[in-house]
Amino acid sequence: MLHLRLITPAGQTEEVVRLIERTVGTTHLVVLPGTARDPVGDLVLCDVAREAADELIAGLRRLGLEDTGSIAVEDIGLSLSRRAEEAEKEAPGEGADAVLWEGLIEATHEESTLSVTYLAFITLATMIAACGVVLDNAILIVGAMAVGPEFGPLAGISAALVRRRPRLAWRSLLALLVGFAVAMALTSAFSLLMDATGLFSEDRLEGARPNTGFIYAPDWFSFVVAVLAGVAGILSLTSAKSGALVGVAISVTTVPAAANAAVALAYGDTSQTSGSTVQLLLNLLGIVLAGTLTLLAQKHFWERRLKRS
Structure with a gap:
């Protein structure tokens, strides 16, 4: 109620x-x-x-x-x-x-606003992931995924497309693009600082990374997982089961891919930078596509149910 x-x-x-x-x-x-x-x-x-x-x-x-x-x-x-x-x-x-559409629009509006707090969270998440990338530490990668706030703008884009809210779509897209751009730029600078102190090294980035090597090696599974996570994320928002969002956050490699690209860029590794960027784009595309289709399906089935009742 x-x-x-x-x-x-x-x-x-x-x-x-x-x-x-x-x-x-x-x-x-x-x-x-x-x-x-x-x-x-x-x-x-x-x-x-x-x-x-x-x-x-x-x-x-x-x-x-x-x-x-x-x-x-x-x-x-x-x-x-x-x-x-x-x-x-x-x-x-x-x-x-x-689906409480006004509630969904309001929630995504709040989560997709470009603010200092949003930039702080996405930057900190990317820096934590950078540490996980260099150390090949899966725990740090999972932690960074949970901290990242990027699902809000992604859900905002999906909701805006379905409800035809161009302002929300633009605000969400701006938060997503500017957020990742700022986070990656600051993480590249952070990587150079860590390298200067001896905590990061190019050898660690280029060495064997059995736990995190998948981040810069995108494949179809990356897209499939992103689609599944997008469906789960939208369902968790529309059904008010926000606890599921944590699972969604740690199942896609958006923040880790941005972090790997930023660290690789700092060292001039174009191969890992391009691979990580493709991984990031695949995940973003998969989540938005799945979220939009899920909302359209919910809208369609709910309207049919109302007509039958």
Whole structure:
């Protein structure tokens, strides 16, 4: 279940209440007249089954409530109510299969904004991966994958393509390209600094690397894994099962490939640089393609289910 907190102008409250009452899967409706101060208006509270939330939120937006008042949505961790159980049964489909599009757009918007924090995370992840590359240490590679924030912009591009949001697509693409460019440039400088202190060496990079050699040797398995990870990542976002995102992060070699390219570039190794770059591009393409197709499939099957109900 989801909880909605709405601030409505006094003259619009009845219309909002009627919309909530008409929406199957809503319950626990509360109206508190005149309690809102900024903006001035009435406070309307209700709970709605996840599978019915997207329709209700879309209706509220059509009423212009986001401009005249406020729409706030939050997950309910625990709800002990027979009426809530009945509301979930009345709503069509299963909550885990429903896509809360506005929630997805908002989440990807936040995760795909080019900010100092985003640049810090992707740069630190790439530097950690650089250490893993030179030391041939798989644990450092996995740790760097988990730290990297690049799935947010990738999901943002997929969501923008499906929902036709050019601004979100541009913002996500900018964060992705600038983020990796800055991270790789700083990691190349970091590699030269580590080399000057004797902690990195070209011999280590060029030597036998049984644990990390695959990073600069892309093949079809790289693309297949990226596609599978893209599907899993989008499903974890749309079903609100964010714990699966960690598994997605450590299954694709985006950050390690960027790190290997940066270190190899610092040493002038064009072969590893090009191989790692191809690996990076294959992973990015696979995730975006899979994410877009997954969202289109979810949209199609959910619309069919609503028509049958």
